[in-house]
Amino acid sequence: MEKQWFTISVYSENNVGLLNRISGIFLKRHINIESLNVSKSEIENVSKFTVVVHTTEIWVQRIVQQIEKQIDVIKAFYHTDDETIFQETALFKIQSSLLFDERQIQNIIKESHAQIVTVARDFFVLAKTGRRHEIDEMHDKLEPFGIMQFVRSGRIAVTKDTMPITELLAEFQLEN
Missing domain, CATH: 3.30.70.1150 (ACT-like. Chain A, domain 2)
Incomplete structure (x- = not known):
């Protein structure tokens, strides 16, 4: 499979040590982080990590799965350059x-x-x-x-399609 550029968006609680754990996921797989940005997101009390990597789709899928296993992570997505601005x-x-x-x-x-x-x-x-x-x-x-x-700076990005994170959070808050 051919390598390409991917933007990974990670929505999380803003807790100490999460950046270190996320970067460790890339380190273990010998995948270089080309760009990294962390900021508040469109959702109150939720941070957004924007990570850019050059790898295969299979590897980015595995990385996103590992990131989502982190306790503080709400949801992670990956997108190609064509799917983002x-x-x-x-x-x-x-x-x-x-x-x-x-x-x-x-x-x-x-x-x-x-x-x-x-x-x-x-x-x-x-x-x-x-x-x-x-x-x-x-x-x-x-x-x-x-x-x-x-x-x-690191890359900042928004997706062209609607992100389902707001709906996921609404459902989560209704359950709790």
């Missing part, structure tokens, strides 16, 4: 003089649809939101000028 954000810290001295920097900002977040005497910070390849492309264009600092 996703973005990443990156920040680039660049020497301030380049903003004024290098016309090409201004062109890169405009062509990349990046935003200037702040300008200080010694540096300025750009923010770029988009797909991984768009951020990589901007990074490659800025690299020859010197990037003082660079950071990229």
